[in-house]
Amino acid sequence: MVQPLLTMSLDSKIPSGPMAEKWTRHKRDSKLINPKNKRKYSVIVVGSGLAGSAAAASLSEMGYKVKCFCFQDSARRAHSIAAQGGINAAKNYQNDGDSVHRLFYDTVKGGDFRAREANVHRLAEVSVNIIDQCVAQGVPFAREYGGGLANRSFGGAQVSRTFYARGQTGQQLLLGAYSALNKEIARGGVEMYSRTEMLDLIVVNGQTKGIVVRNLVTGKIDAHVADTVLLCTGGYGNVFFLSTNAMGCNVTATWRAHRKGAFFANPCYTQIHPTCIPVSGDYQSKLTLMSESLRNDGRVWVPKKAEDCGKNPADIPEADRDYYLERKYPSFGNLAPRDISSRAAKEACDDGRGVGPGGRGVYLDFAESIRDFGRNTIAERYGNLFDMYERITGESAYERPMRIYPAVHYTMGGLWVDYNLMSNLPGLHVLGEANFSDHGANRLGASALMQGLADGYFVIPTTVANYLVTQKPGEVTLDNPEVKKAVADAEERTKKLLSVKGKRSVDSFHRELGLLVWDKCGMARTREGLQEAIDRIPALREEFWNNVTVPGSGDAANQELEKAGRVADFMEFAELLCIDAQNREESCGGHFREEHQYPDGEAKRNDQDFSYVAAWEYSGNCSQPKLNKEPLTFEEVHLAVRSYK
Amino acid sequence: MALLNLHLKVWRQNGSQPGHFQDIEAPEIPDHASFLEMMDIVNERLIANGQDPIAFDHDCREGICGACSMTINGMPHGPERATTTCQLHMRKFRTGDTIWIEPFRARSFPVVKDLMVDRGAFDRIMQAGGFVSIRTGSAPEGNSIPIGKDVADAAMDAAACIGCGACVASCKNASAMLFVSAKVGQLNTLPQGQPERQRRTLGMVRQMDAEGFGNCTNQYECEAACPKEISVRWITKLNRDYAVAAVKDIVGAGRQQAGGEGGD
Ligand SMILES: Cc1cc2nc3c(=O)[nH]c(=O)nc-3n(C[C@H](O)[C@H](O)[C@H](O)COP(=O)(O)OP(=O)(O)OC[C@H]3O[C@@H](n4cnc5c(N)ncnc54)[C@H](O)[C@@H]3O)c2cc1C
Ligand code: SF4
Ligand code: FES
Numbered sequence: 001m002v003q004p005l006l007t008m009s010l011d012s013k014i015p016s017g018p019m020a021e022k023w024t025r026h027k028r029d030s031k032l033i034n035p036k037n038k039r040k041y042s043v044i045v046v047g048s049g050l051a052g053s054a055a056a057a058s059l060s061e062m063g064y065k066v067k068c069f070c071f072q073d074s075a076r077r078a079h080s081i082a083a084q085g086g087i088n089a090a091k092n093y094q095n096d097g098d099s100v101h102r103l104f105y106d107t108v109k110g111g112d113f114r115a116r117e118a119n120v121h122r123l124a125e126v127s128v129n130i131i132d133q134c135v136a137q138g139v140p141f142a143r144e145y146g147g148g149l150a151n152r153s154f155g156g157a158q159v160s161r162t163f164y165a166r167g168q169t170g171q172q173l174l175l176g177a178y179s180a181l182n183k184e185i186a187r188g189g190v191e192m193y194s195r196t197e198m199l200d201l202i203v204v205n206g207q208t209k210g211i212v213v214r215n216l217v218t219g220k221i222d223a224h225v226a227d228t229v230l231l232c233t234g235g236y237g238n239v240f241f242l243s244t245n246a247m248g249c250n251v252t253a254t255w256r257a258h259r260k261g262a263f264f265a266n267p268c269y270t271q272i273h274p275t276c277i278p279v280s281g282d283y284q285s286k287l288t289l290m291s292e293s294l295r296n297d298g299r300v301w302v303p304k305k306a307e308d309c310g311k312n313p314a315d316i317p318e319a320d321r322d323y324y325l326e327r328k329y330p331s332f333g334n335l336a337p338r339d340i341s342s343r344a345a346k347e348a349c350d351d352g353r354g355v356g357p358g359g360r361g362v363y364l365d366f367a368e369s370i371r372d373f374g375r376n377t378i379a380e381r382y383g384n385l386f387d388m389y390e391r392i393t394g395e396s397a398y399e400r401p402m403r404i405y406p407a408v409h410y411t412m413g414g415l416w417v418d419y420n421l422m423s424n425l426p427g428l429h430v431l432g433e434a435n436f437s438d439h440g441a442n443r444l445g446a447s448a449l450m451q452g453l454a455d456g457y458f459v460i461p462t463t464v465a466n467y468l469v470t471q472k473p474g475e476v477t478l479d480n481p482e483v484k485k486a487v488a489d490a491e492e493r494t495k496k497l498l499s500v501k502g503k504r505s506v507d508s509f510h511r512e513l514g515l516l517v518w519d520k521c522g523m524a525r526t527r528e529g530l531q532e533a534i535d536r537i538p539a540l541r542e543e544f545w546n547n548v549t550v551p552g553s554g555d556a557a558n559q560e561l562e563k564a565g566r567v568a569d570f571m572e573f574a575e576l577l578c579i580d581a582q583n584r585e586e587s588c589g590g591h592f593r594e595e596h597q598y599p600d601g602e603a604k605r606n607d608q609d610f611s612y613v614a615a616w617e618y619s620g621n622c623s624q625p626k627l628n629k630e631p632l633t634f635e636e637v638h639l640a641v642r643s644y645k
Numbered sequence: 646m647a648l649l650n651l652h653l654k655v656w657r658q659n660g661s662q663p664g665h666f667q668d669i670e671a672p673e674i675p676d677h678a679s680f681l682e683m684m685d686i687v688n689e690r691l692i693a694n695g696q697d698p699i700a701f702d703h704d705c706r707e708g709i710c711g712a713c714s715m716t717i718n719g720m721p722h723g724p725e726r727a728t729t730t731c732q733l734h735m736r737k738f739r740t741g742d743t744i745w746i747e748p749f750r751a752r753s754f755p756v757v758k759d760l761m762v763d764r765g766a767f768d769r770i771m772q773a774g775g776f777v778s779i780r781t782g783s784a785p786e787g788n789s790i791p792i793g794k795d796v797a798d799a800a801m802d803a804a805a806c807i808g809c810g811a812c813v814a815s816c817k818n819a820s821a822m823l824f825v826s827a828k829v830g831q832l833n834t835l836p837q838g839q840p841e842r843q844r845r846t847l848g849m850v851r852q853m854d855a856e857g858f859g860n861c862t863n864q865y866e867c868e869a870a871c872p873k874e875i876s877v878r879w880i881t882k883l884n885r886d887y888a889v890a891a892v893k894d895i896v897g898a899g900r901q902q903a904g905g906e907g908g909d
Contacts, residue, residue: 556758
């Protein structure tokens with residue numbers, strides 16, 4: 001399966017020079033396009049989340065002609081809207097010793113030494129500009145009484161560098177980016193296409209030149225061409241069916257690009273978030289995150305004795321409670337990083353000490369904070385989260401500890417990109433959660449919003465010109481045969497989905513796939529388990545194509561058809577996810593292989609053999625992807641066992 | 646966990662064709678399920694019977710994206726205070742209940758299909774001034790403008806609006822004043838929003854009128870329906886801001902003309 005290295009196509013284009021100067025040098029050395037010529041270049045932005053809206057607005061301000069697409073009815077509803085906790089930036093407003101270098105270091109370490117150092121350093125550098133930009137747009141960040149910006153702390157860091165807007169930080173940042181986008185739509189710089197889904201990528205003579213889309217109201221399939229395409233389409237967490245992602249999140253855009261030649265990097269790096277509301281029944285359609293910021297004031301525990309699990313938590317005395325995170329990780333305690341906290345919860349439940357239905361839950365207890373700071377302070381900090389918890393579970397977290405359990409939340413893997421955020425497929429740029437580059441094997445809390453906005457506001461506006469100068473503007477037009485073929489292929493596929501007329505609903509397939517992947521490629525993975533999944537997925541995929549039922553027609557609004565297309569892609573992608581997890585014979589970050597652990601259960605990395613990015617290439621057969629490697633070298637941060645003890 | 650047997654009356658409509666209520670039996674619905682999970686179960690059963698599933702907008706299912714939009718028993722987002730359709734849970738209903746399910750109805754929100762409507766008018770109102778004209782990269786240092794906690798908190802209260810349109814659907818005039826006042830109010834409250842205060846107020850209110858939303862006659866149904874508890878005080882503030890902006894607009898237009906005549 002493993003093919004020789006293709007180092008030529010995996011040139012990461014990291015600028016030379018000392019780490020702290022690379023971005024500055026790169027900005028200086030990047031190509032410029034004069035204002036008159038910029039107007040001739042057109043850019044397609046797929047996605048209107050933080051990455052997409054920020055990129056579309058910024059590129060339009062610079063003078064490029066932009067078209068932006070999203071599948072929701074409004075750009076403002078992109079999944080970024082759901083982020084709760086906050087966004088990191090190395091402002092050091094708290095005077096607690098934070099700096100660009102420390103944020104860089106924490107992110108590389110937090111990612112378990114599987115991220116590309118130069119990208120992470122750039123991220124830390126531009127983090128400070130993001131806050132300035134958002135404040136200027138009118139994002140109502142939390143403030144101190146003196147009028148300065150307030151901060152909170154988040155998992156995986158010992159400084160307070162997280163900016164927030166109540167429990168709705170993602171919403172406020174997205175509304176800021178959406179306002180910038182609206183300003184450009186009004187000015188005529190951006191054409192916005194909502195309720196429009198990308199079905200395929202158009203590649204002409206090896207260059208990315210457009211996309212095929214379906215209008216989700218009329219059902220019409222057609223093409224849009226441009227001089228470059230930016231995919232800002234978010235993560236693939238919904239391959240697990242149950243996740244904290246919005247229902248529409250999908251892998252279609254990135255998977256279709258992969259099938260056209262873009263390498264998919266590190267798909268096995270998936271993040272399981274420790275604080276989610278546990279599953280309550282098989283009708284469940286999604287899982288709800290309780291922001292990690294809750295761990296600032298909540299203490300995580302389970303009963304010491306399995307026989308106490310059914311008791312009312314208030315009746316369990318202190319001495320019989322196991323505050324396992326504080327016990328195992330005294331220096332980070334309840335703020336231990338996500339992967340570590342999630343696994344610790346699973347261990348406690350596997351040990352028979354889980355609470356709630358099915359024994360799959362642990363307590364997150366606010367009693368002490370309410371005692372110390374008062375109910376009002378806690379309500380001010382987390383009121384909306386407590387309300388949400390009560391609506392879903394019917395219980396009040398002011399009176400009784402919350403029950404939480406880990407759930408799929410974020411995907412660190414994504415399309416491979418170089419330092420310019422360009423894929424190996426020329427002209428295809430990938431931003432935000434859709435790319436792989438900054439979080440390694442585990443993302444720290446409040447760093448995804450930072451990355452999405454960094455990519456959109458500050459990185460791509462500089463780097464996109466490096467590609468565009470190599471292209472003649474408007475070279476490919478709608479009458480190009482490749483364009484026509486791509487449209488015909490998408491129409492054909494849609495017809496095929498509608499014509500199976502089998503017996504099983506799309507959701508039933510999605511649930512089955514999700515359960516399988518969660519079971520074999522979730523919080524803990526083994527070689528055999530993964531093999532089982534790899535054996536079963538193709539059969540399930542075949543059944544899907546022979547037995548799915550998609551009611552209605554293709555030439556009108558049809559939500560089942562939309563879901564069917566997405567699930568069909570998840571069916572292919574899931575196999576690559578498991579193949580990557582099986583290939584990576586080590587444990588790192590969100591990827592935990594039971595075979596590779598220390599006697600105390602901590603993850604055991606294998607730097608000797610696996611200090612590389614696994615960039616998978618489509619071979620024409622989903623079951624036989626080709627492996628390309630980008631070796632990771634660490635100049636600034638010393639490879640070390642990642643300890644939070 | 647209890648199971649509920651429900652009788653649904655669901656609005657079915659294809660685009661601009663006339664719609665009707667369809668009777669659908671929904672037996673054995675777990676009371677822990679959310680309202681949309683109940684709809685999922687119903688849709689699975691419709692599909693199994695070869696019928697067309699009910700179309701409805703939804704995405705986050707966490708009460709934040711503003712996509713879900715059902716009028717339940719005559720109330721936009723249903724009976725629970727400060728709760729979106731997706732956050733409403735079936736334990737709020739009793740077995741044997743009849744539940745009427747309709748789209749968010751308003752002249753400016755045409756039905757796309759069944760319970761799905763087109764709220765593009767809201768986007769166009771935002772494009773008419775719902776922003777601060779600041780270019781990427783040209784922002785001053787974040788802490789250079791101190792903003793009192795009370796001011797920031799007030800702006801955040803307004804900014805919490807999820808753009809769902811329940812305010813419009815609940816109003817007998819189909820007025821969009823609560824939405825527009827929250828959006829204008831957020832930026833007009835903050836120092837960053839001051840330079841464009843008038844332009845924004847006039848632009849967004851005029852676009853609201855152009856979209857065909859009705860006038861506000863102070864019924865305050867909107868506040869009761871709003872899942873984010875946006876206060877009608879924002880409407881009062883908008884009326885004030887609009888009055889000032891409209892006067893300045895007339896005076897200013899005159900001055901500009903006068904200046905124009907003698908200009909270089
Ligand atoms: C519940 C929750 C809470 C979170 N909290 C935090 C937090 O506190 N801090 C933090 O840093 N991160 C947080 N995250 C992670 C963070 O929100 C996301 O990683 C980030 O917002 C992703 O932004 P994005 O722009 O890359 O993609 P998204 O916001 O997911 O946007 C994707 C866009 O692509 C479009 N799209 C997708 N596929 C297609 C297609 N085929 N055709 C057309 N359009 C398409 C969508 O319409 C959408 O506009 C949270 C995530 C979740 C799930
Ligand atoms: S004001 Fe309230 S009801 Fe109206 S759109 Fe905003 S959140 Fe929805
Ligand atoms: S589905 Fe997002 S608010 Fe209801």
